[in-house]
Amino acid sequence: MADVEKAPLEADQNSNPTEVSAKERAEAFVAPTPKEEKDIIRKLDFHIMPIVFILYMLAVLDRSNLGNARLAGMEDDIDLSGFRYNWLGTIFYIAYIFSQWLLMGWKQFPPHIWCASVVLFWGFVATIQAAAVNWSGLMACRFFLGVAEAAYGPGVPLYLTYFYPREKVGFRHGIFIAAAALANAYGGALAFGISQINGSLAPWRILFLIEGLPTCVFALVPFFFLPDSIKQAKFLNDREKEVAYHFVARNQRLDVNKNQGLRIKEMLEGIKDPKSYLPGIMYFSVNVSFASLPLFVPTIISELGIFTDVESNGLSAPPYLLCFFYIILVCWCSDRFKMRGPFCALSGLIAAIGFIINATSSSPGVRYFSIFLSVQIFASVALLLAWTANIHATESKRAGGYTVLATLGQCGPLLGTNVFPDSEAPRFQQGLWISASFCLLVTVVSTVLSLWLIRENKKMDKEGVPEVQEFEDTSVAREDGQNEKHRYIW
Template sequence: MSDIEKKVPLEEGELTQVELLSTKESAIAFVPPTPQEERAVIRKLDWRLLPMVFVLYTLSVLDRSNLGNAKLAGLTKDIDLSGNRYEWLGTVFYIAYILFQWTCMGWKHFKPHNWCAAVVLFWGFVATIQATVTSWGGLMTCRVFLGIAESAYGPGVPLYLTFFYPREKVGLRHGVFIAGAAMANAYGGALAYGITQITGSLAPWKILFLIEGLPTCVFAVVAWFFLPDGIRQAKFLTEREQQVALHFVARNQRLDVGKEQGLRFKEVLAGLKDPKSFIPGFCYFGCNVSFASLPLFVPTIISGMGSFDRAQSNGLSAPPYLLCFFMIIFLCFLSDHFQMRGPFCALAATIGAIGFIIQATCSATAVRYFAIFLSVEIFASVALLLAWTANIHATESKRAGGYTVLATIGQCGPLLGTNVFPASEAPYYRKGMWISASFCLLVAVLSGILSCWLIYENRKMEREGVPEVEEFEDTSVRRESGTHVRHRYIW
């Protein structure tokens, strides 16, 4: 009697024994898709999913990082930001963001389209009412609730995308998603430049918050109608296309059959305890120390170069992020093509370190501005870490645990990053540049260590006869022991 035919204790919401047997029979009758057929299905998924998660993440990053643009747009004239009050506005957001990272599991526990629409509407409302504040305390309150709301969106999207894509192709999709942050910082600077030219009864910083907050509320409604909850709920796919998608998603990883919503808490706990969950978390921490401060301080750094006024500094903060957008897509494409995460993660981190070192050692305006283009490339490492975390954990619930570890450790980085450029260090911010460069190099070193660890594990599994590719039937059904066959890692 095979494993699937044995009686197993079922968790709430799992398939019955009859349904499990039906699943096995369907798997036997299933005609494996050709590579061309798989690519056609993935293209349909791309056109439906990626534009929405990209736009929403762009709005998310825009709403959290426009504080630097608002400062240059006259915020300090109406709100007292003396002393370290401005730094606290950035810090308190990330305190709330860190404390609520566990909400990323809502994407698995609830229907994703309901969860997404609710949290997007929440943060859009908070982002918009920032235009009404009249005191530092009021703005601090808004930043706390903005951090809570956004923690329920961005950290969970990488988990959501793994419900639809094969693990060897999820890197590029995570890259497209995370590139929304680079695009937000790019056109955020350009948008702020245009808004600062507006003259009227309403202060430019208020207009900035309104123009960048209200569209988010509109897109919450779009997300509710547009996002599918899973492959079986993707009505834009035919029955055959759904079967093909189920087939490639279950390749070398576990697919929850019959329990698309709801967490398997034993697997969540396994992800939380897995030592391999922590190295990507510390890498993410290093990335965020280096990158999280940039959206808040790049306009100020450029303004401090002495060659540009405040409006020009807002505009000039856009081009570096535009380059970062294309670099993220390029490196993630190469990572999927070569089936390697660590080397490309280390490459992006090294480029970022070079940029920070140049800024720490040079005084010329042109050289320092060029170095900003290099510094922001550290953000490409974040996209690769998202894919890497998904590739380490085979089951959906275990990935939820792994992403919680990644995000909770990683999002502590901005607590340091938002405080490494104090006003007393202007205009060169040497100490902050060296700190950022050090953490970029830490990311590169940790990426190398994790790659070596996974290569060792792969070779060990090869000696033990673990197959390089495990298909749907082997990975989709719960074993009597409650555990699953091992799978090779993407390093």
């Protein structure tokens, strides 16, 4: 068996080394046992998931602590009259939207270098927010924070597809996205503690320092420990790399000898594919409903009339803690049953019920309970990340699909951060009904996309496309004219 990292020495000099190597791997490969695959995936989980999880938790913490800083006294030092506070949320997402193309850096450059660089950049920007003395300075920080974070979070789902089988990547996307829920829970609890500090620095400045500085330090971790590809994964031996290549390649293609560098034609195919846009519409809808929650949940709780501002910061944590466990559960079920749409629709329906209860009830206890339901919309994000990967068979095409998903989806917060104006306090009826409507739209579009993919799979049944297609290096598959169709996970 030729080593998966080397072209065979006995290959004819006029032959294509890449093609020979890939073909020999396919012909001589000894199928692994289920336990062997499971053990390798466990190794991947241990070396990759904690890094991307902690970094995303820090990213969400640094972007969403604005609501906590407001209640921690930021308005005492920074003039946030009129729509100035809303603009602090909006400017972040403007920069975030126009920088979504930076996710391709995860394919174009070595991931460990790309990741470490952008993490250090956003950590620095998040930290110097503590030094802001006016609204314009804080606006500049929020803008550059949006640019930096766009280079990290949107690209991680693409990165994870380099290492995991398509039917198991949903759970890993769920773990990654669950970091956002944990960050919002942790952020509320941390803000509650920091609000009790009496020192020379205002609590809101201490909040930015305590939540920004660890990010700068943690940037060293991906630089030294994040693998660029299966080939560069030092914690796998040759056989384990061989097995990993084959389970990642089932019903999709991977670039064995071209770990870095976009295939422009395939990337454009992903952008032009109509199926890329329905997940984008759903992601937009999710973000209308969810993006506003970290900024306004503490305020909504304080407006219930029975809690102080400090208590409201603390009480904003439990709903996100529940969301953390719900995301992991629903993504595990999604992988287990090889379905994305039904679970995405379910999350939208649960969240819609929460927003409707909040809009129609006058009981503080009932309204607080409804927030536990509303935040579950965020589970749809993890499912959409996996769904997009399952729609596109090649790495570069997935890069195009994720660019569409992220760009359309991140337009949602532009609306979401402005649907809870102060003039609507204390009930915030407008924002609650708008959020409920978009949650229901997620349910409807999930159903439409599922039916579309089921229909496409039935067409492939008639065409004789096999249920499972084994190892395919993109270069060889294209040159040999192999069947480019792959079954969809709906």
